[in-house]
Amino acid sequence: MPYTSNDIKRVEEKWQKYWSEKKIFRSAMDAGKQKYYVLEMFPYPSGKIHMGHVRNYTIADVIARYKMMNGFNVLHPMGYDAFGQPAENAAIKRGVSPSDWTYKCIDDMREGLKRMGFSYDWGRELATCDASYYKWNQWIFLKMFERGLAYKKSSSVNWCPSCETTLANEEVINGQCWRCKNEVVQKDLDQWYLKITHYSESLLEDLKKLNNWPSRVIAMQENWIGKSYGCDIYFKIKNHNDTITVFTTRPDTIFGATYVTLAPEHPLVKKISKGTPHEKSVLAFIEKAANTAKSLRMSGEERKEGVFTGAYAVNPVNGEEIPVWIGDYVLMEYGTGAIMAVPTHDQRDFEFARQHKLLMRVVIKDPANPNATPDTMAKAFEDAGVLVNSKQFDGTSNEEAKKKISDWMTAQKIGKGSVHWRLRDWLISRQRYWGTPIPMIYCKTCGVVPVPENHLPVELPKNAPITGEGGSPLAKVKEFVNVKCPKCGKDARRETDTMATFFDSSWYFLRYTSAHNSKEIFDVKEAAYWMPVNQYIGGIEHAILHLLYSRFFTKFLKDLKLISASEPFDRLLTQGMVLKDGEVMSKSKGNVVDPDEVIGKFGADTLRMFILFAAPPEDQLEWNPAGLEGNWRFVNRVWNAVEFRYTRGAAAQGPMDEQDKKLELERNAAIKRVTESMEGGFKFNTAISGIMVLMNAIDKYQPNPGDARKAALLDKAIETTVLLLAPFIPHVAEELWQMMGKKDASVAFIAWPQFDEAALVTDTVRIAAQVNGKVRGEFVVPRDADEAVLRPIVLADEGVQRHVAGKEIKKFIVVKNKLVSIVV
RNA sequence: GGGCAAGUGGUGGAAUGGUAUACACGAAGGACUUAAAAUCCUUUGGUCGAAAGGCCUUGAGGGUUCAACUCCCUCCUUGCCCACCA
Numbered sequence: 071m072p073y074t075s076n077d078i079k080r081v082e083e084k085w086q087k088y089w090s091e092k093k094i095f096r097s098a099m100d101a102g103k104q105k106y107y108v109l110e111m112f113p114y115p116s117g118k119i120h121m122g123h124v125r126n127y128t129i130a131d132v133i134a135r136y137k138m139m140n141g142f143n144v145l146h147p148m149g150y151d152a153f154g155q156p157a158e159n160a161a162i163k164r165g166v167s168p169s170d171w172t173y174k175c176i177d178d179m180r181e182g183l184k185r186m187g188f189s190y191d192w193g194r195e196l197a198t199c200d201a202s203y204y205k206w207n208q209w210i211f212l213k214m215f216e217r218g219l220a221y222k223k224s225s226s227v228n229w230c231p232s233c234e235t236t237l238a239n240e241e242v243i244n245g246q247c248w249r250c251k252n253e254v255v256q257k258d259l260d261q262w263y264l265k266i267t268h269y270s271e272s273l274l275e276d277l278k279k280l281n282n283w284p285s286r287v288i289a290m291q292e293n294w295i296g297k298s299y300g301c302d303i304y305f306k307i308k309n310h311n312d313t314i315t316v317f318t319t320r321p322d323t324i325f326g327a328t329y330v331t332l333a334p335e336h337p338l339v340k341k342i343s344k345g346t347p348h349e350k351s352v353l354a355f356i357e358k359a360a361n362t363a364k365s366l367r368m369s370g371e372e373r374k375e376g377v378f379t380g381a382y383a384v385n386p387v388n389g390e391e392i393p394v395w396i397g398d399y400v401l402m403e404y405g406t407g408a409i410m411a412v413p414t415h416d417q418r419d420f421e422f423a424r425q426h427k428l429l430m431r432v433v434i435k436d437p438a439n440p441n442a443t444p445d446t447m448a449k450a451f452e453d454a455g456v457l458v459n460s461k462q463f464d465g466t467s468n469e470e471a472k473k474k475i476s477d478w479m480t481a482q483k484i485g486k487g488s489v490h491w492r493l494r495d496w497l498i499s500r501q502r503y504w505g506t507p508i509p510m511i512y513c514k515t516c517g518v519v520p521v522p523e524n525h526l527p528v529e530l531p532k533n534a535p536i537t538g539e540g541g542s543p544l545a546k547v548k549e550f551v552n553v554k555c556p557k558c559g560k561d562a563r564r565e566t567d568t569m570a571t572f573f574d575s576s577w578y579f580l581r582y583t584s585a586h587n588s589k590e591i592f593d594v595k596e597a598a599y600w601m602p603v604n605q606y607i608g609g610i611e612h613a614i615l616h617l618l619y620s621r622f623f624t625k626f627l628k629d630l631k632l633i634s635a636s637e638p639f640d641r642l643l644t645q646g647m648v649l650k651d652g653e654v655m656s657k658s659k660g661n662v663v664d665p666d667e668v669i670g671k672f673g674a675d676t677l678r679m680f681i682l683f684a685a686p687p688e689d690q691l692e693w694n695p696a697g698l699e700g701n702w703r704f705v706n707r708v709w710n711a712v713e714f715r716y717t718r719g720a721a722a723q724g725p726m727d728e729q730d731k732k733l734e735l736e737r738n739a740a741i742k743r744v745t746e747s748m749e750g751g752f753k754f755n756t757a758i759s760g761i762m763v764l765m766n767a768i769d770k771y772q773p774n775p776g777d778a779r780k781a782a783l784l785d786k787a788i789e790t791t792v793l794l795l796a797p798f799i800p801h802v803a804e805e806l807w808q809m810m811g812k813k814d815a816s817v818a819f820i821a822w823p824q825f826d827e828a829a830l831v832t833d834t835v836r837i838a839a840q841v842n843g844k845v846r847g848e849f850v851v852p853r854d855a856d857e858a859v860l861r862p863i864v865l866a867d868e869g870v871q872r873h874v875a876g877k878e879i880k881k882f883i884v885v886k887n888k889l890v891s892i893v894v
Numbered sequence: 895g896g897g898c899a900a901g902u903g904g905u906g907g908a909a910u911g912g913u914a915u916a917c918a919c920g921a922a923g924g925a926c927u928u929a930a931a932a933u934c935c936u937u938u939g940g941u942c943g944a945a946a947g948g949c950c951u952u953g954a955g956g957g958u959u960c961a962a963c964u965c966c967c968u969c970c971u972u973g974c975c976c977a978c979c980a
Contacts, residue, residue, distance in 0.1 A: 286898040286975075293897065293976055300980080318980060331980095374978075399978040409980045417895085418978055492979060613975075683918075684906060688899095690973090692906065697919055703933095704918085710933095756908070759917035766917090769934095838913040843961050845913050869947090883960055888912050891960045 073709035073802070078673035082801045086184055094816055095189045097145045099599045106142035107600050108134045109579055109639075111608030111616070115150045115175035115197075119182035121648040121655055121681075121693070122609070124665050128678045129645055129687050129752070130607045131188045135797035136748055138189070139822040145600050147582040148183060148190040150176050152199035153571045157504045161536040168504040169532065172199055182665065186674050187800050189818070194585040198574035199504070203581065205527035206591045207573055208509040210623070212520050213630060215510075219265040222518065226335065226360075226402075227497065229257035234541045235501040236261070255361050261499040262508055262567065266622045270295060270491050272636075273621055282641035284688070287613045294614045296492025301476045303410060303485040305330055305383035308391055312338055314383055317405035317490050320415065321479065322471035325460040326433035327410035330383045331376065331395045331422070333402040334359035339379060342394065346380025352396065359398050374399045374422040385410075386484035387475075388461070392429075397422055405490050413450065420450035433459045434468050496619070498570040503534050503543035505568030513555035513562040522556050528564070542566045575616055576623040579603050579638055597633050606639040613644070643752065646690040648681075655693070663693055675799035676702045682754035682798060705802055707765060708791060712806045715768075716788050722779040730783055733771045734829050737787045740764035741825035744794050754798070761794050793823050838889040839864045841873040857884045864890055 073081075089095060099105075110130040113123055134146040157168035164171075176197060183190070196203055214220035228237040232252040236259060266273075274295045277288050300319035307314060314330055332339055334356045343352040355377045376397030383394050399418055400409055413423035413430040423430055430444035434455040442451065457463045457471050466474060479485030499508065507528045509521035521528055531550045534543040544550055544566040555562035577591075583600045584593035608616075617639070624638040647654050650661040668677045680701040685691040726734065743760035747753040768787050773780030789810065796803035796817045807817040814820060832853065837860075839847040847869040851860060861882060864870055870892070877894040884890050 284898090289898055290975060296976095296979065298979075316980080320980080397978090399980095401979070404979045406980095411980090416980070418980080421978095490979085610974080686907085689907090694906070694919070697906070700919055706932095755906090756917080759908075762917055836913085840913080840961070843959095848913070872947095881960055883912095885912055885961090889961090891912080893960050 073706050075671065081805045082185075082187065082669075082674055085801045085804045086187055088804070088816070089187075089189070089818075090184070090192070092815070093193070094818060095146065095191050096193050097143065097191045099596055100143050101599070103143035104141075105145065105600055106134075106137040106605075107145045107603045108137065108605045109147070109582075109603045109607070111606070111612060112149045112151050112575070112578060113179060114154055114156070115152055115172060115179045116156055117175050118178050119186075119665060121663055121665060123182075124186060124677065125648055125681050125687075125691065126607055126609070126645050127183065127186065127188055128681055129643065129754070130605075131186075131800075132678075132682065132754060132797045133605055133607075133752060134189050135800060135818060136822070138819055139793075139796065141821070144189075145582070146189055146191060147194040147196075147585070148188070148192070149194075149196035149578060149582070149585075150179065150198065151571065151575050151578070152176065152197040153204075153505045153568075153574055155502065155504070158502060158536055158538070161503075162538045167532070168536065169199070172197075172504075185666070185669055186678070189800070194582050196578065196581060196585050198571075198578065201527045201529050202586075202588065203578075204506040204530075204574065206577075206581065207506040207569060208521070208526050208528060209523065209591060210577065210626075211509060211569070211573075212523060212526075214264060214626065215520055219268055219626065220262060221265065222260055222262050224258055224260045225497075226256045227259050227261060228254050229259070230254055234539060236499070259499075261497050262510075262565075263495040263497055264622075266496045266619070267491060267493055269622055269625050270297070270493050272625055273493075273618065276621070276637055279637060280639075280642070283639075284610075284642065284644055287610070287617065287642060287644065290613045291618055294493065294618065298490055298492075300488060300490065301479065301485050302406065302488045303479060304386060305410070306386070307338075307342055307394070308382040308384060310342060310381070312342065314338060314394070314408050315406045316408045316410045317488065318410055320412065320472070321475045321485070322457065322463075322468040323412040323415045323433055324385070324387050324410065324475060324479075325457075325463070326412040326414055326431045327385055327392065328413065328423070328429040328431055329393045329395055329411045331397040331400050331409050331411050331419075332379070333400040333407040334396050334398065335402040336396070336400075336407045339396055342381035343379040348378050348380035351377045352379055355396060374418065374425060376422060376426065378426075386482075387479070395422075395426070395428075403494060404492065414444055414447065415450055415452055417450040417452065420447075431459060433457060496570075496622075498573055499567040500570055501542040501566075502568050503530070503536050505571055506530075506573065507544065508565045508567055508569055510565040511553055511555060511562050512565065513558060513560065515560055516555055516557040516562075519555055519557050519562070525556070530568075542568075544568070572615055572619050576619040577627065579606075579620070580627070580633065591632070594632055601633055602635040602637060603639045605641045605643065607643045607645060609647075610644040617642075643687060645687050646685065648691050648693060650693040652692070668698070672698060672702045673705075673801070675802045676705055679705065679758065679798055683758045684755070686753060686755055704762060704765070705799060707769070708795065709802065709806065711765070711768060711788050712792065712809055716785055716810055717781040718811050719778055719781045719785060722782045724779040726783075729771065729773075730780065731832075733767060733783060733787055735832065736764055736767035737790050738825040738829040740794065741790065741823045742830065745822070745825070758798065761791060761798075764791055764794070790823050793817070793820060796820070835887045837887065839867065839870050840889060840891045841870060842893060843891070844873075846870050846873050854886060856886075857882060857890075860884060860890055864892070 108130055110126050134144050138144050152172050157172045160166055160171040161168045211220055230237055230252055274297055277291055298319055300317055301321040302315050302317055305314045343349045374397060376395050379394045379396060381394045382391040385392055411419040413419040414432045415434055435458050436442050436451045436455055455468055457466050457468060463471050476487045480487060507530055509528045511519045513519050531547045534547050536543050551564050553562050553564050580592050580597055583596040587593055620638050627633050628636055653659055655662045680698045683701060684697055740760050744757045747757035771784060792803055792806045803817050834850050835853050836850050838845050847867045849863060874894055879892060879894055881893040
């Protein structure tokens with residue numbers, strides 16, 4: 071019988087049961103074996119697995135199984151990123167507890183994963199919402215607090231007035247709250263931050279070590295960290311004792327600075343406008359800016375709003391008194407929250423100056439338009455040129471002037487070369503319930519007191535009212551909030567905010583190395599053995615946040631001397647999206663294909679194979695039901711070959727004929743192709759096509775029945791096919807391996823086939839002959855033939871002669887075993 | 895505005911300086927069958943031609959080379975990410 075839909079269920083369940091009962095994928099530290107840690111980004115347990123999970127985890131599973139067959143000690147764990155808002159939404163909508171809802175989802179998810187036949191070490195399964203896990207979040211937080219890397223500060227955050235809670239930037243959609251659609255505003259709140267900027271330099275520098283990360287992820291992180299070199303310049307304020315420090319990357323344009331602009335939130339704004347006729351409009355502008363959503367303010371609106379403060383600043387290079395404005399295009403979070411405006415050489419300043427009729431002065435000559443004046447300029451000139459109107463620096467090229475002016479200002483103490491970063495500290499406070507409680511206590515006597523380590527974990531109370539209104543649910547639980555101060559024993563209050571869930575996922579890869587350690591965050595020896603993750607696989611959407619935070623935590627834990635790796639992930643593969651009809655599969659678009667349905671019809675193996683074959687792993691993948699059926703047919707062809715053509719005959723010797731040699735050649739070539747596709751960056755699509763080519767050769771090989779020698783050769787080719795397929799279609803491969811009468815319990819740990827280079831060397835080769843770059847003939851010639859041998863053969867050819875006859879042969883180029891190229 | 899990818903048959907894709915279109919899907923024709931499904935065989939980049947064969951073809955244009963999908967320059971298009979970042 072061929073492999074039928076009845077067999078699918080029987081075979082897949084049989085082997086899933088076998089793997090699970092025998093625990094064959096349990097991994098243990100073994101100093102004598104080379105380790106390989108393969109990891110996929112763990113899922114948020116939202117229900118059943120979807121096609122995106124299937125793709126991500128299939129890629130990881132094939133890598134894990136391939137490495138097992140290659141003799142590595144493989145660690146391949148799975149867990150759940152289980153804290154987060156959907157659980158609270160479920161609580162609000164359906165009245166279930168976030169905990170019950172989450173654990174139910176985890177059960178569904180686990181079942182889905184098992185149906186795919188993934189080779190996980192289930193003994194290391196973890197969920198971040200377990201107190202046994204988040205206890206160590208709290209521990210890390212305390213360690214950071216001890217070292218000044220976790221701190222509390224007041225700053226402006228996204229606030230939804232209707233939901234009465236802060237929102238992460240990603241929860242603000244077009245300036246509106248993602249849940250209630252109300253306009254989000256900025257609010258000053260006292261919040262916990264992690265000092266990721268402590269590691270700015272090494273986070274940037276170490277990107278250079280990540281040679282096996284996609285270049286665009288590197289580029290995105292570089293952008294995000296955003297190191298920029300420039301100059302701080304000090305502007306004294308007229309009639310005040312205060313100085314405004316501006317940051318600029320263009321010190322070469324300092325002589326063209328005709329006004330200064332402050333961010334509305336700049337601490338000097340209120341002071342310097344006080345008592346001037348402009349005070350009222352300044353206050354009104356600050357108010358307006360505060361009530362405008364940050365995302366809206368930063369959305370790149372063309373119009374630049376601003377008002378005059380009534381104060382003047384002194385340009386330190388020429389003593390000019392220039393007006394101080396505030397403008398909504400200046401951001402308090404970047405640089406110093408103040409800029410010197412050079413409208414002629416910065417497009418934003420240009421627009422602002424035009425709108426508010428401010429003075430402009432050209433200080434760099436545009437080579438293409440040397441007579442340009444502020445009146446004739448249509449836009450700012452931002453390119454390279456020579457300085458004018460810049461006193462002793464006139465005539466200097468602006469690139470040279472950047473350094474010269476910076477050095478000169480430093481010497482004069484009116485400025486200083488400086489570096490600014492775009493990266494900001496990470497706000498981790500959330501007024502949410504379903505997250506890790508921040509282990510801090512507020513005491514009227516002692517101030518902010520950390521929870522002592524031996525009191526951890528600070529457990530999440532089960533009975534918090536979750537309504538989505540009225541602020542943090544934990545604040546409403548008296549038994550939780552009220553606590554004795556660990557220092558003085560007097561009444562105190564607990565912190566009621568929880569941690570952002572990205573905290574949880576920033577170190578889970580370390581916890582897997584000893585997932586059940588109740589004494590320490592992880593076993594140092596285990597972590598030393600398994601880390602770093604050799605191959606990490608996940609979506610590009612985590613290119614910045616999760617991957618940057620994980621790098622930050624790794625560097626911090628290295629500083630604690632808990633690990634020696636300075637980077638967590640050696641190789642990174644970002645898998646592409648799964649599309650249907652050209653659009654990403656999503657519930658809202660109604661174009662999802664349920665993996666369960668596909669498994670029911672074709673089996674997990676066919677699904678795995680299709681998803682790997684249809685596109686390279688990094689590319690988008692278009693769902694194609696016909697392609698899926700094609701892969702189903704292929705699995706069947708292999709099954710039939712084992713069932714009907716495999717003889718289990720004894721090995722028989724004898725000289726090989728041409729047909730035999732061809733089969734052996736194809737067998738060895740297939741091993742080579744597949745192995746190279748795997749080693750050269752996991753090109754599963756070409757690996758599978760390589761196996762298909764071998765299968766085609768097997769089908770063509772039709773020896774006479776009863777020829778024992780040829781039967782043995784055929785058996786060998788079929789065995790190779792099954793072994794090469796084992797990482798891709800593990801259930802069927804196990805079944806076939808057993809059908810072939812192999813005594814080994816599981817094909818999962820059979821050695822990956824090796825090819826014989828000698829079998830790939832043939833006596834003759836097929837070469838092409840080109841005349842003036844065009845192919846004019848094909849020849850079968852002895853291997854390694856040189857010009858002396860080839861010249862007469864090629865020139866005798868009618869097709870070649872047609873293009874050579876009567877012309878002088880200028881060159882005769884031989885590329886051994888590939889082609890000859892004749893130039894006439 | 896900045897950055898990063900990518901552009902190859904009807905479709906997914908292969909080929910990283912050496913015979914473009916491997917492998918698969920789809921399509922057409924055929925075998926088997928009462929019939930269908932399944933399976934197997936043949937054909938399948940375009941164009942001219944009865945054929946032999948010619949010409950064209952990897953987003954467009956140029957360049958380097960005996961030889962370019964591949965390297966260089968200019969441009970176009972699409973996708974993704976970042977962005978009033980001073």
